[in-house]
Amino acid sequence: MIRILLSTELGKRRWSQADLARMTGIRASTIGDYYNELTDRINLRHFELICKALDCDLTDILVYHPDEDTPVKSRSGAPLHEQPPKE
Template structure:
């Protein structure tokens, strides 16, 4: 599973959605969907703009979390 950590990064830097919009030029809906972890996909150009504006790496914004595919199947 891919974990979206944009809200954590923004919180650590004390940035609001409007601050990120101003720094990146991204659409409000794009940033809000990512912030609230409702986005289903993330364009590489968007990720690049976020990393540049937030002075971070892609690993700071997204992470791969292994899921136990057998969790919940115990009987």
């Protein structure tokens, strides 16, 4: 699973979502979706603007955590590959 740690980074700086929206020009509702991790798609230009505003690296706000309980599926819902049995 990929996590968006925008809430953590804003909290460190004591910034509000509205502050970030004003600084980046990204709609407040979009910032809110990223902040609350309610999106399954991201705009790379948005994250470029967010990184510049927060003076951080992309790896500070996007983190990959392998989650073995969630199999990777294709758009049709079929598994992309079989998971090896757990030992």
